[in-house]
Amino acid sequence: MSNHDSHGHSTMVGPSVAPTLEIVRGNEQGKTIRLKLTTRIGRERDNDLILTDPRVSRYHALIELVEGRWLVRDMGSANGTFVNGRPVDDAHPLQPDDRVTVGDTELVFQPSRVSARVGAPPPAPRPQTPSPSPQSAPPHWGVTWIAGGLALLFVLMGIALFALFGLGREGGRPSGTTDVAYEGSEEDFVLVYEDDFSDPGSGWDDAFDRYTTKQYGNNKYYIEVTTSNLVAWGLANRDVSDFRLEVDAAQEAGPNNNGYGILFRFQDRNNFYRFDVSGDGFFLLSKFHDGEWVTLVPWTASSAINVGQASNRLVVEAVGNRIRVYANDSLLAEVEDDTFSHGNFGFFASTFSEPNLTISYDDIKLWTPKGEELAVIPTVTPTRFAPAPTGESEIASQATPSPTVAREEVPSPTAPPEASTAEPEAAAPSSPAPTVTPTPVPLPEYVSRDLPQARDSVVLAGRIVFPVFDAAAGTYHIFSARPDGSDRRLVVSEASQPALSPDGQRIAFRSWKADNRGLIERAVEGGDVWRFNTFFESARPTFAPDGQSFLFHSRQGGDVPAIYRTVGADHQVLRRDGGPIQGESPAWTPDGRFVYKGCLGGSCGLILSNLDGSFPLQLTHDPADTNPAVSPDGQTVAFMSRRNGNWDVYVVGIDGAGLTQLTLDVASDGLPVWSPDGRTIAFVSNRDGAWAVWAMDADGKNQRPLFDLGGSIDGRPHVDVQNARGWLEESIAWGP
DSSP states (O other), rough: OOOEEEESOOEOOSOOOOOOOEEEESSSTTEEOOOEEEEEEETTTTSEEOOOOTTTTSSSSSEEEETEEEEEEEESSOOOOOEEEEEEEEEEEOOOEEEETTHHHHHHEEOHHHHHHOOOOOOOOOOOOOOTTTTTTTOHHHHHHHHHHHHHHHHHHHHHHHHHOOOOOOOSOOOOTOOOSSSSSSEEEEEEOOOOOOSSSSOHHHHHHHSEEEEEEEEEEEEEOSSSSSSEEEEEEEBBEEEEEEEEHHHHHHSSEEEEEEEEEETTTEEEEEEEEOOSSSEEEEEEEEEEEEEEEEEEEOTSSSSSSOOEEEEEEEOOOOEEEEEEEEEEEEEEOOOOOEEEEEEEESSHHHHHHHEEEEEEEEETTOOOOOEEEOOOOOOOOOOOOSHHHHHHHHOOOOOOOTTTTTTOOOOOOOOOOOOSSOOOOOOOOOOOOOOOOOOOOEEEEEOOOOOOOOOOSSEEEEEEEEEETTEEEEEOOOTTTOOOEEEEEEEEEEEOOSSEEEEEEEETTTTOOEEEHHHOOOOOOOEOOOOEEEEEEEOTTTTTEEEEEOTSSSSOOEHHHHHTTEEEEOOTTTTTTTTEHHHHHHTTEEEEEEEEEEEEEEEETTTTTTTTOOOOOTTEEEEEEEEESSSSSEEEEOSSSOOEEEEEEEEEEOOOOOOOOOOOOEEEEEESSSSSSEEEEEEEOEEEEEETTSSOOOOOOEEESSSSSSSOOGGGGOOOGGGGGGEEEEOO
């Protein structure tokens, strides 16, 4: 079922929306994908499921969720779409184990682990034992004596159990905890709230977005996260001060490098306590206060925590400023903290470097001191996610400007078609017109990138320098910050396209000041400046490995850019075979060569060259490849491209081998830069609804946001609109 809020965003509630397709026959046999709200299948690169089967059409079939049912449609393919051997003419509903055939490829449709439970039929009723006939019935006195004996036996057993274990769960303390001293006595606490999640209408949210699902199923409550470095939560929507809360939490699927557990005294998304356990047997107690993490108990190993896909009974006691946390009847930690005295409570699932985590929760019980009220918090499902469009027409219709930049100042998140680049003897083919990529809708209120530090996480060093467009002033400013976003400083006003010297002490940039436009170099901390190029058409300066000269591109000689190098206080165009090397966005290699966007003959892409133009090597072969960055060891080139219809980050070897797409999100990802140690790639992205600096390991894993830019990176300064090309000609830098 789909509802819409006042902003036109979709709120999706109801049964599971995360079934899978397993390819059981064909070139991609063994591959399994999770369906999106709309999943397009075909040979073209902009499909959601790309098949290399030659009998599959470019756009072959579509699977989508419509009014709670998953339907498959043929998209006018040449060879048709079949379900269980029968051709599909119109929308056809899919059932578990249905076999979908496209071309020579066969796929099996299966609901997710959760949805399979949701849709499972109830157990068959037990057969009734026939009542004995009057002739075979025992004498009345026999039944009475037997019943009395059984009653006496149960009473004696109850007394023995009471003496052995104390009160059960319904009394004051949770059952099975005779070795645990809980806060207060059984007379002090009373059970005021419980839920076994057998009733989907008991008040917990059923909702999903493009990364998460939370729903009832199999008499449990499930939270699923399908991407890395993200947390999603569900709340009881009840306010309580002092309490003891118990719940059975189980890791149903996913990596052990995770966090799941209980949120409590939850004020809002920036203020709460969080009790984590992990699939590898650790626990953490922390608080998020005014948007800042404070560790109360660091990640600590405990043998009391069941590891892997197992269940753990978790308990939190919060009485006054004293907080105790337990796992499986063992006290893990006790702290005193008075930041929050009351609030909401609920559960969460949190991924770190690895995605696809599913956690279930069952049998929550909450006790409070006698006389304390449990207040219901009026609320509605706070979903604010509009499903990502898949078709080009949908993308264009849903495109929105950045919330910090007016539409008339920044018409779209992409630059207009770029000028062709070519060698003098051959005109380069025109770059394809860029497709419009919308700024994604912000994450829902129950989803966050704000996470406590993962166990054994690498702390990134150095400083990142980045431009931010000031829409009100109609210009850029350059800032710097540590990789965690702290110590943010204004470095240069009315400037962008920053580059750092190898030692991080000096900065080169493009000045947008009306009376001082051009390319400038100075110390990062300020001081004397050197304007080494005064042409308005020059852009993207970059330091040589020795820090003594620069490469940049310029259109000072015409519409087609060429690569220039500073020589002393002057600059000159680089040449090959007597003609200028036409191209843009040059990047030095550690051994003194450079990689740039350009063309050789009629083929365009990224090119590696000596400074004298000799021995050019074409590394990639798509005119959309741009903004290269060479790793510190000189072996790998990161770059951005829309070769698959969307701006993403790629890498390729310095020899042209090993082309790999690293980012796959529907948002715009680009402007990659290497960390000084070469282990991490930073890039900019608007994937969560706002431009931010993100980071990932050199192989594309562990993608996570570092900090918001605080504005857009895509702008056109008013002082020189004709020479401004938006974020595609911008850059970020990472110094030691």
